Amino acid sequence: MVIAAALSDVLAAVQRAADRRDLTGTPPWEAVARALQRDHPETGESDGSPLPVSDPLLRMASVFGLGRAEGDLLLAAAAPDLDPNFAHAYGLLLGAVGPQPASAALLLELAGIPLLSGAGRALLGQTAPLRRWGLLHLQTGPLNLGRSVTVGEDVVGALVGHPVQEPVSLAMTVDPVDPDELPASEAAAQLAAALSAGTRLSWIEDPVGAAGVATAVAAFAQAEIACSVFDLARRPAGVGLIAAALAAVRRAGLLATAVVLTGAEALVGDDTAAEAVALLSGSPVPVVLIGRCRWNPAWRASLPVVVRAVALDPDQRVRLWRKHVAAEQVPAELLVPYRLTPEQITAAGRHVVAQAGLAGRPVDSGQVAETVRLLGGSGRFRPGSGAARTSYDDLQLPPETLNSLHRLGDWVRLRDSVISRGPVHGAGGKGTGIAALFTGGPGTGKTLAAHVIADTAGLDLMQVDLSGVIDKYIGETEKNLERVFAEAENLNVVLFFDEADALFGSRSEVKDAKDRYANQEVSYLLQRMEHFNGITVLATNLRGNLDAAFARRMHFIIHFPDPDAATRRQLLGRLLDRVGELDESDPLDLDYLATTIELAGGDLRNIVLAAAYDAAIDGTGVGSRHVLAATLREYAKLGRRAPAGLLP
Numbered sequence: 001m002v003i004a005a006a007l008s009d010v011l012a013a014v015q016r017a018a019d020r021r022d023l024t025g026t027p028p029w030e031a032v033a034r035a036l037q038r039d040h041p042e043t044g045e046s047d048g049s050p051l052p053v054s055d056p057l058l059r060m061a062s063v064f065g066l067g068r069a070e071g072d073l074l075l076a077a078a079a080p081d082l083d084p085n086f087a088h089a090y091g092l093l094l095g096a097v098g099p100q101p102a103s104a105a106l107l108l109e110l111a112g113i114p115l116l117s118g119a120g121r122a123l124l125g126q127t128a129p130l131r132r133w134g135l136l137h138l139q140t141g142p143l144n145l146g147r148s149v150t151v152g153e154d155v156v157g158a159l160v161g162h163p164v165q166e167p168v169s170l171a172m173t174v175d176p177v178d179p180d181e182l183p184a185s186e187a188a189a190q191l192a193a194a195l196s197a198g199t200r201l202s203w204i205e206d207p208v209g210a211a212g213v214a215t216a217v218a219a220f221a222q223a224e225i226a227c228s229v230f231d232l233a234r235r236p237a238g239v240g241l242i243a244a245a246l247a248a249v250r251r252a253g254l255l256a257t258a259v260v261l262t263g264a265e266a267l268v269g270d271d272t273a274a275e276a277v278a279l280l281s282g283s284p285v286p287v288v289l290i291g292r293c294r295w296n297p298a299w300r301a302s303l304p305v306v307v308r309a310v311a312l313d314p315d316q317r318v319r320l321w322r323k324h325v326a327a328e329q330v331p332a333e334l335l336v337p338y339r340l341t342p343e344q345i346t347a348a349g350r351h352v353v354a355q356a357g358l359a360g361r362p363v364d365s366g367q368v369a370e371t372v373r374l375l376g377g378s379g380r381f382r383p384g385s386g387a388a389r390t391s392y393d394d395l396q397l398p399p400e401t402l403n404s405l406h407r408l409g410d411w412v413r414l415r416d417s418v419i420s421r422g423p424v425h426g427a428g429g430k431g432t433g434i435a436a437l438f439t440g441g442p443g444t445g446k447t448l449a450a451h452v453i454a455d456t457a458g459l460d461l462m463q464v465d466l467s468g469v470i471d472k473y474i475g476e477t478e479k480n481l482e483r484v485f486a487e488a489e490n491l492n493v494v495l496f497f498d499e500a501d502a503l504f505g506s507r508s509e510v511k512d513a514k515d516r517y518a519n520q521e522v523s524y525l526l527q528r529m530e531h532f533n534g535i536t537v538l539a540t541n542l543r544g545n546l547d548a549a550f551a552r553r554m555h556f557i558i559h560f561p562d563p564d565a566a567t568r569r570q571l572l573g574r575l576l577d578r579v580g581e582l583d584e585s586d587p588l589d590l591d592y593l594a595t596t597i598e599l600a601g602g603d604l605r606n607i608v609l610a611a612a613y614d615a616a617i618d619g620t621g622v623g624s625r626h627v628l629a630a631t632l633r634e635y636a637k638l639g640r641r642a643p644a645g646l647l648p
Contacts, residue, residue: 008040072111105145168247179218192222209339233263264291324349440560443602500538569594586623
């Protein structure tokens with residue numbers, strides 16, 4: 001092995017250092033020296049020439065721009081990890097009791113670099129390649145030259161031809177889809193030309209569901225450059241952008257590949273973004289950043305090469321799905337709505353098949369929808385991983401309202417198919433989103449309907465917390481809303497504003513500064529809604545409180561009326577079906593209850609829930625007495641007089 005010959009010359013340098021310290025002849029040194037000479041018999045007489053560079057080290061030096069002296073320092077620092085006897089030898093040279101890593105001073109001595117040489121010390125400086133790319137680590141200590149110098153496990157592995165992966169880069173590694181599985185794109189051709197011309201930093205704008213990673217991989221393939229793919233969004237908790245970027249560059253450098261770094265929208269709003277971009281700009285290997293946002297010129301003075309990835313059309317998505325999910329298992333029209341990247345589709349297909357195998361049943365659309373939600377990254381907007389999914393069967397609404405909801409669901413499901421036909425949403429920078437307004441009294445099913453629209457489309461519902469958005473300071477509300485809209489676009493969720501009139505209220509005549517700034521917030525929302533590329537649902541109890549200009553921006557305005565007696569009968573029956581055992585000795589008259597209890601669906605749910613708890617306390621099934629008692633409490637809670645027929 002070539003590295004063995006190189007270590008034999010490290011041993012020669014160690015022997016010279018021992019001679020200068022008069023260690024030769026002492027029992028501890030002789031024992032270590034014999035072990036080292038036995039393991040590295042090619043030492044011979046040294047002529048004082050620089051330490052030779054092994055083949056792996058030569059490749060590493062070529063990638064990271066290391067000179068001969070830096071190669072000597074790196075090999076000497078790695079020696080204790082390559083052969084533990086070097087650690088014992090270093091301990092003796094440093095006057096320690098046991099094994100030790102080399103100190104900065106010892107490394108310079110072994111490499112034949114004078115300690116008073118400023119250039120020598122610069123080789124171990126923070127901005128020098130050895131430390132900038134994390135090839136060497138200097139431990140903290142009171143004396144600069146006395147600090148211990150260590151080498152990472154991944155670097156040691158690369159020296160012996162097996163570059164193991166450290167935890168940060170391992171967590172971020174992405175297995176890309178073969179670019180041959182997708183049609184050639186103009187963006188990939190443009191990027192390939194730039195890479196072939198020597199471009200070191202590029203940016204791919206990657207909309208939701210676009211093939212950003214596949215575009216970058218295809219470009220590197222056309223430029224005949226190997227690449228490694230990492231995802232900043234998957235970096236471990238507590239790892240900052242700079243550490244993550246450094247881990248990706250070092251890993252790629254050890255493999256002699258370029259870097260593809262997706263999830264670069266993480267740069268937005270991060271205080272270390274400019275420093276991270278500066279690090280990547282000086283990378284020893286080409287870097288392609290992929291983000292769902294536009295390049296921010298504040299990150300770097302000079303602009304990178306910028307291309308835009310194209311979203312997969314419906315046919316391309318279905319073709320990728322069909323590698324895992326057959327047509328007889330899930331129809332194509334149920335796969336089209338999922339705006340996933342090629343890598344996500346591949347991961348989802350494998351997961352669906354695995355889950356179906358564990359469950360011992362064929363793949364179905366429900367498994368596909370659940371897997372897509374897991375991949376969406378928006379699980380924090382759900383009440384819990386075991387939350388029940390909803391469907392149109394959960395809604396008890398008049399036919400006209402229900403038909404409008406079905407039509408809205410079809411729009412959401414087929415949106416990408418329509419968009420692929422052309423700029424049907426209009427020119428002038430208008431967004432490709434769909435907006436709906438739900439109006440009606442409290443408890444009429446507006447929130448449940450929003451969940452149904454999200455669930456039937458395989459999306460998660462992002463319900464906006466108004467307390468975290470509205471701010472008393474001027475301009476802060478708009479900033480908070482911009483973060484909400486941007487996150488909703490990135491996560492591909494249904495954005496739900498409950499009690500929307502609190503944000504989208506009517507603009508008024510300006511009488512003071514408060515009115516002017518309130519009107520500015522509404523004007524900002526009008527503009528942002530028009531340019532939004534996602535699905536938005538607004539719900540309000542009082543439609544008249546909304547600014548009239550929002551009506552034009554709504555594709556759907558659906559009214560949820562108070563339920564009539566027949567609807568209340570259906571609601572009560574469905575709710576009571578879920579409580580389990582009923583008390584046959586105290587039967588319920590649903591027709592009477594539906595006619596008498598003139599409350600909305602949300603109130604009826606509260607009544608049945610309270611009755612179920614009362615029955616559990618009594619240790620019986622739910623009976624008429626439980627429902628009547630719960631009804632009286634609900635009326636009292638609402639501050640309304642209970643119907644005479646319910647009073648005892």
